[in-house]
Amino acid sequence: xxxxxxxxxxxxxxxxxxxxxxxxxxxxxxxxxxxxxxxxxxxxxxxxxxxxxxxxxxxxxxxxxxxxxxxxxxxxxxxxxxxxxxxxxxxxxxxxxxxxxxxxxxxxxxxxxxxxxxxxxxxxxxxxxxxxxxxxxxxxxxxxxxxxxxxxxxxxxxxxxxxxxxxxxxxxxxxxxxxxxxxxxxxxxxxxxxxxxxxxxxxxxxxxxxxxxxxxxxxxxxxxxxxxxxxxxxxxxxxxxxxxxxxxxxxxxxxxxxxxxxxxxxxxxxxxxxxxxxxxxxxxxxxxxxxxxxxxxxxxxxxxxxxxxxxxxxxxxxxxxxxxxxxxxxxxxxxxxxxxxxxxxxxxxxxxxxxxxxxxxxxxxxxxxxxxxxxxxxxxxxxxxxxxxxxxxxxxxxxxxxxxxxxxxxxxxxxxxxxxxxxxxxxxxxxxxxxxxxxxxxxxxxxxxxxxxxxxxxxxxxxxxxxxxxxxxxxxxxxxxxxxxxxxxxxxxxxxxxxxxxxxxxxxxxxxxxxxxxxxxxxxxxxxxxxxxxxxxxxx
Amino acid sequence: xxxxxxxxxxxxxxxxxxxxxxxxxxxxxxxxxxxxxxxxxxxxxxxxxxxxxxxxxxxxxxxxxxxxxxxxxxxxxxxxxxxxxxxxxxxxxxxxxxxxxxxxxxxxxxxxxxxxxxxxxxxxxxxxxxxxxxxxxxxxxxxxxxxxxxxxxxxxxxxxxxxxxxxxxx
Numbered sequence: 080x081x082x083x084x085x086x087x088x089x090x091x092x093x094x095x096x097x098x099x100x101x102x103x104x105x106x107x108x109x110x111x112x113x114x115x116x117x118x119x120x121x122x123x124x125x126x127x128x129x130x131x132x133x134x135x136x137x138x139x140x141x142x143x144x145x146x147x148x149x150x151x152x153x154x155x156x157x158x159x160x161x162x163x164x165x166x167x168x169x170x171x172x173x174x175x176x177x178x179x180x181x182x183x184x185x186x187x188x189x190x191x192x193x194x195x196x197x198x199x200x201x202x203x204x205x206x207x208x209x210x211x212x213x214x215x216x217x218x219x220x221x222x223x224x225x226x227x228x229x230x231x232x233x234x235x236x237x238x239x240x241x242x243x244x245x246x247x248x249x250x251x252x253x254x255x256x257x258x259x260x261x262x263x264x265x266x267x268x269x270x271x272x273x274x275x276x277x278x279x280x281x282x283x284x285x286x287x288x289x290x291x292x293x294x295x296x297x298x299x300x301x302x303x304x305x306x307x308x309x310x311x312x313x314x315x316x317x318x319x320x321x322x323x324x325x326x327x328x329x330x331x332x333x334x335x336x337x338x339x340x341x342x343x344x345x346x347x348x349x350x351x352x353x354x355x356x357x358x359x360x361x362x363x364x365x366x367x368x369x370x371x372x373x374x375x376x377x378x379x380x381x382x383x384x385x386x387x388x389x390x391x392x393x394x395x396x397x398x399x400x401x402x403x404x405x406x407x408x409x410x411x412x413x414x415x416x417x418x419x420x421x422x423x424x425x426x427x428x429x430x431x432x433x434x435x436x437x438x439x440x441x442x443x444x445x446x447x448x449x450x451x452x453x454x455x456x457x458x459x460x461x462x463x464x465x466x467x468x469x470x471x472x473x474x475x476x477x478x479x480x481x482x483x484x485x486x487x488x489x490x491x492x493x494x495x496x497x498x499x500x501x502x503x504x505x506x507x508x509x510x511x512x513x514x515x516x517x518x519x520x521x522x523x524x525x526x527x528x529x530x531x532x533x534x535x536x537x538x539x540x541x542x543x544x545x546x547x548x549x550x551x552x553x554x555x556x557x558x559x560x561x562x563x564x565x566x567x568x569x570x571x572x573x574x575x576x577x578x579x580x581x582x583x584x585x586x587x588x589x590x591x592x593x594x595x596x597x598x599x600x601x602x603x604x605x606x607x608x609x610x611x612x613x614x615x616x617x618x619x
Numbered sequence: 620x621x622x623x624x625x626x627x628x629x630x631x632x633x634x635x636x637x638x639x640x641x642x643x644x645x646x647x648x649x650x651x652x653x654x655x656x657x658x659x660x661x662x663x664x665x666x667x668x669x670x671x672x673x674x675x676x677x678x679x680x681x682x683x684x685x686x687x688x689x690x691x692x693x694x695x696x697x698x699x700x701x702x703x704x705x706x707x708x709x710x711x712x713x714x715x716x717x718x719x720x721x722x723x724x725x726x727x728x729x730x731x732x733x734x735x736x737x738x739x740x741x742x743x744x745x746x747x748x749x750x751x752x753x754x755x756x757x758x759x760x761x762x763x764x765x766x767x768x769x770x771x772x773x774x775x776x777x778x779x780x781x782x783x784x785x786x787x788x789x
Contacts, residue, residue: 111766112769115766115769116729120773165726214695214696232691232723457691458689459690459691459720460688462774465716465775472777475777475778477773537772
């Protein structure tokens with residue numbers, strides 16, 4: 080059994096006794112096999128002394144129980160780690176940031192408190208999953224659409240508080256940005272509500288986000304300043320229709336113009352999440368594999384070599400799929416306008432009409448859709464991608480850790496970052512896959528993400544190599560100012576060290592807040608680099 | 620479509636070893652024993668071995684549920700509702716991805732994988748889906764649970780091979 084650091088067995092057992100009194104004996108888990116359920120299935124430290132495993136778990140059912148747990152934790156200096164569904168795989172999952180913490184499993188707090196169809200919002204508890212909210216809406220035939228991540232087994236609260244994102248319109252796929260109002264148990268066991276929730280008789284808690292005075296909601300995302308127990312979300316009214324379309328651009332250098340036009344549409348909220356692609360890169364997975372290997376055989380090719388390569392392949396260098404939501408008249412008109420603009424901006428651009436659908440998708444047709452997240456339908460089908468397929472290796476990993484760095488929304492940044500990633504992988508001797516045709520992630524509309532995925536294993540030696548690569552890539556990207564927006568707990572200190580402006584003044588500010596709000600350091604010590612004072616001194 | 624008989628090819632020691640570790644009580648028990656032990660047998664109708672497994676357990680009185688890789692509908696619309704009320708064991712012969720998802724989801728209702736045997740589909744050999752079903756059908760839920768069965772792998776299968784898993788969640 081693992082104990083919390085600097086906590087005696089006697090104090091730990093006393094705390095567990097108080098937890099049982101607060102939540103009921105059946106909801107405190109301290110046996111080895113119970114605690115093993117909270118191991119991070121994708122841990123990059125599996126089985127090693129540094130693996131972040133819990134000492135116990137406690138599952139409260141209501142806010143008052145959370146408050147009691149927090150007060151007990153203060154008495155005995157027990158570090159707590161709250162999770163909602165605990166399925167944030169690649170970023171730590173259900174395992175705590177600090178080894179020996181007690182996981183506060185909020186799964187029993189799974190009530191959908193309110194969904195207002197006309198004002199288009201929902202208020203939920205932490206244990207409500209995307210599947211739960213989706214079923215609630217469909218069962219009542221509410222004309223609302225969710226924005227979901229993929230896989231969809233997480234919770235709106237958990238995903239948004241780690242800055243997760245989805246697949247539809249910009250206003251909704253930035254999940255934290257679409258929240259409105261929180262209730263939080265603070266580290267001293269107090270209960271606060273943010274925004275208009277702080278007005279006792281207000282009925283605009285999920286309508287107006289800011290209230291008056293400082294907007295503190297951001298303090299509770301990717302942090303350790305409290306345990307969120309309720310959260311409001313703005314939802315998308317169900318669009319009448321959906322239309323997709325694909326644009327191709329022939330030359331490698333056309334990406335600049337392609338990005339500019341796509342950005343115009345995104346910034347005017349005329350398209351959902353665009354999907355960049357490269358027909359040439361796609362061919363490299365099949366008959367074009369040899370040609371791409373030849374291009375890359377001497378390292379990163381020059382721009383001239385790339386354009387010559389494109390000319391020889393007789394395939395467009397780039398494509399982008401656009402997705403339009405709204406009344407039929409609007410989506411068709413927007414696609415026509417898009418074609419006009421792209422046609423003017425890119426010589427030789429081609430256009431292919433995609434799919435037109437009236438929404439919502441009938442329930443009996445949902446199973447046939449392979450793109451469920453585009454329609455706010457949560458799914459687990461992404462895991463089928465890692466089942467039998469030709470791209471798996473003969474020695475498959477057990478999981479992965481993702482590093483996505485933020486780069487400007489422009490072609491030159493994408494090309495440069497792809498080259499840096501490619502070279503970082505080569506230095507460590509691991510395959511990367513980056514080419515001059517790598518495409519960006521567009522989860523957040525105002526920037527691009529690019530990055531890498533490293534495998535994780537049940538094998539410590541292999542994990543050590545993965546950690547080496549992960550750190551190298553993070554360091555190399557940071558040299559260019561490209562830094563991740565979230566990361567696995569094993570790398571959170573390294574990540575936050577890159578936000579070093581003015582001698583890490585941002586972190587120092589956060590530490591002052593931490594010391595004032597949580598002097599005993601009981602909430603998620605170390606989350607995103609924020610360590611309480613008692614631990615900082617020992618780490619210094 | 621493969622005309623040749625396919626196999627659950629496993630190391631000879633694997634299933635036998637698993638069997639030896641399991642306190643199997645009464646390998647020749649009548650079908651009623653399995654019927655009362657398990658809430659559901661999960662099978663993936665894409666795989667002949669899995670269909671055979673389900674047919675065998677169905678014959679022993681165990682209700683079966685089919686998936687085609689994706690467990691979402693089965694879990695959220697069916698299993699979770701029942702298991703919250705009554706934590707009866709589940710058995711299955713599925714691919715790794717399906718077990719991976721079910722293992723993660725089962726934590727919601729306080730259940731875990733207590734038995735697991737890994738198999739790799741190969742081209743030659745004898746079909747043993749039926750044998751696996753009989754072994755599972757006589758599994759003693761109250762006996763020793765194998766802690767190494769929990770989170771043994773992730774969802775990935777080896778290149779161009781199907782990794783099936785027989786399992787018990789309780």
